[in-house]
Amino acid sequence: MEKHFYYESTLRLCSSLQLEKSLQSYFEFIRDELPIDGLYVNIFRKQFNDIQFIAHVDETHCCTLDKCIPIPEQMAQFLEDPERPRVRIVNDIEHDPVTSLVAPKVINHIRSLIILRMSIENTHLGIVGFYAKTTGVFRPRHADLIAPHMQTLALITALNLRGRNLLKENEALSKQNVSLRRTLDVQNGVVGANSGLKQVMQQVQSIAKINTTVLMLGETGCGKEVIANAIHELSERAGKPFIKVNCGAIPDTLIDSELFGYEKGAFTGAESRKIGYFEQANGGTIFLDEIGELPLSAQVRLLRVLQNSCITRVGGHDAVQLDIRIIAATHRNLQAMVHREVFREDLWYRLAIFPIEIPSLRQRRTDIPLLVQHFIEQLSAKFNLPQLPRIAPDQLNILNQYGWPGNVRELINVLERAMIQHPAGPLDFRFLAPQSCEEVKTPSNQTVIIDPSHATDKLVPLDVMTKKYISHALRITGGKLYGPGGAAELLDINANTLRSKMKKLGIV
Template sequence: MEKTCYFEATQRLCASLQLEKSLEHYFHYMKQKLPIDGIFMNLFQPEQRQIQFIAHANNESAQALEQCVPLTEEMCQVLSQPDRPVIRIINHIETDGVTFHVAPRVFPDIQSLILMRMICDDTHLGVVGYYSKTPNSFRAIHADLIESHMHPLALITAFNLQGRNLLAQNQQLAEQNDTLKRSLEVKNGVIGADAGLKRVMEQVQAIAHLDTSVLILGETGVGKEVIANAVHEHSTRAGKPFIKVNCGAIPDSLLDSELFGYEKGAFTGAEQRKQGYFEQADGGTIFLDEIGELPLSAQVRLLRVLQNSTITRVGGYESIELNIRVIAATHRDLQHMVQDGEFRQDLWYRLAIFPIQIPPLRQRTSDIPLLAQFAVEKMTAKFNLPNLPRIHSDQLSLLSRYPWPGNVREMMNVIERAVIQHPEGPLDFSFLMPSEPEVVTCDNQQVIIDPSRAGDKLVPLELMMQKYISHALKVCGGKVYGSGGAAEMLAVNPNTLRSKMKKLGIQA
């Protein structure tokens, strides 16, 4: 139950980059689990000797706050105690001096509450308060349920503080931002490791500690390199070389020298011995991206390396033994290429011992809020923006509905474009919406041309003409000539149409 609650709660916290909206989604879910009337968040600011309330949500509304409550020196010392419990149940508010001093000034009706501290290492950032207007409302089971929510709540607080430009007053929060992100479904740099990519990460865990070759499959832009890196980092070779090679970017004439290296004098310009990518990866992992782009001649030499674990430099005669793990990746259908004779079957069998299929982004929309947060933060740092641009919930919904043919890579580019257009926020992604249908008039009749129905995959022009002429003949009842005929409808000479029909094999 706790795992389900954590997952659902995290999804709601990631529903918006506005803290009050996130807290509102979270509250409406958690009130089904806890006897609460509201949730608030505050920051502990010992330098100013105060607590600042930053957000609140209840049944009526959700709002960002900027109310500050001053503290005495003694209260600051109490809040700074390292052994202060992370979660405390206060069923009668008057029994806790600091809480009784602070909370009723903002929320007068509070009678009992659970306080959960947001902590990074030993630094107390602030508190999330789950409160009730009724005394004695909470039990230990309620505290156990929410304990795992601390890191997600701390992360959305970090994003909000960046937006409010308060990070200067909370340097510890800025220093721990990356740690918090990793705690929230960003494991080994994989966003969505516990959500849309959960099955993929289970496969990574299963194969990582072995030295078996791995083949990563998936559309362009899904993050095959990220998964390859996760395999390496989970393996016993972590900390050893991880050499990345884009097979499609190396000219055929340079493949051997780049992959296997060369000896001095092997060819003009070879003034000294050079190690190839395979030799550089000795002891570690080599990642062969776009393996389907290798020509057949290079596939033969790669197969020999996989079978014998040895290479020979260009211009050399000595076999060099290597200790290498091979991870390959491609967006192409290698089995179909094998059938067409474009990829060696024996190499396919050698590589595809353990294939990992990465789902496209459109099939894991639950990861989009996290990816959006990550991308916005990355672009904020890239462009050195003073504040974190916000994404309103309607725009986040638009991102979730978009099909993402270019997957994660396209999403990063889209968010970069949005940040360039509106660096101060809120970000606008309306440019992702399909084009409006075009209305043209032919012979006093309006015809709608809808470009949004056209996909990215095209067919040969002659096939399209064949289909269109056949459709015109169907509309005209097979009539080619005369009034109401296909030639008139298509505005072409009847003889030209008849000639085109003959060429395309169309019978009237």
């Protein structure tokens, strides 16, 4: 009888190349001899410290799975113990710490089970669990019946995993051609690291491992947060907290409590102590975006953090010592704000130890094709598109010539709009080029599109517009007036003439 049972069970397990179908045929046969409600297969992934469920069969369905459950380090070491029994009966799931932790997260109502431990070449592969929904149902004779199936189960599981890996490799190879150029030019999540942002990344490399405050300057949407993240990932603090704070999004009345936290009873509604952003970042990095939006009162307390590396919670008296790195960013001209006395001069000097200027997208147009490819891949995954939509050369030319006042953030929005309109492609960007636009060549022979259709019939004095335009140029250059990349060069005007105009127009 046992020989027939073993023979028929082996035939069932080898009946299909699809693991779930083999297990279903096997389950339908052995359930006449064992009081089981189902069976499952999982594998132990040592490199990830988790258990991955790959198949499940019961009386109603059979399916493959890809559910991963993380486990503690101590539990992972226990699973690698070569002395663990190959076959075990667990008549109450609560008596097995590993199974009671992971199995209920994938399969409901497991109460007792027989565990077959699979191994290949003395390496623990995983287990097959034969389970029942009631306790105390399994006997040694049940385990003796299925124990001889251990090697067959291990073999078909290993072959199935190999097949899955081959499919993933083929899928990866099919995408490799499309992504190769972009991949070569991406470092730490920064697209264009070896082209338009090469100089910026050189600065990042030089400062990342030094525990120094960094100030990033650049227009809104040019990627300051991405560069901040790269600095953190390349620093000794990688793996520690990286807290992002938009200073312009916090109401003035809440800035102190949000940044520095508060003690219980500090004000009405403070029912318990709250840890602020600075304490949350302790040991790691805090990124203060739009630092120029901070009111003077908060600037004073930020200065103390920079000077003493400590904070005091609102309503508290004791100083809290911090080990923290500060990366600040702004699109404003902080030096001009210092002159207007809306930004503290001492804070400016503390922040500007190592300034990094992030170029706008129109200053690094060579990165546009790379960014387009990168974000199309991301958006295609977001929209579950079967293939990447195509872009015709003339449409890519529209993107290359556009002014991008919103920089990379605007590029993402434009791509998303185009993909919503034409998910199968080809993508159409003609909405970026109004008929009333006029093209003008700059001294560096770049094409700039001027769109007077955005102006209304209510015009302002020319001096007002000139003042605003010069101020905008200074924001783009981070206040730089002379030399390469300065405002005078961008406006194609003699630097001394520009200085005279600024004095006349009251631009500090």
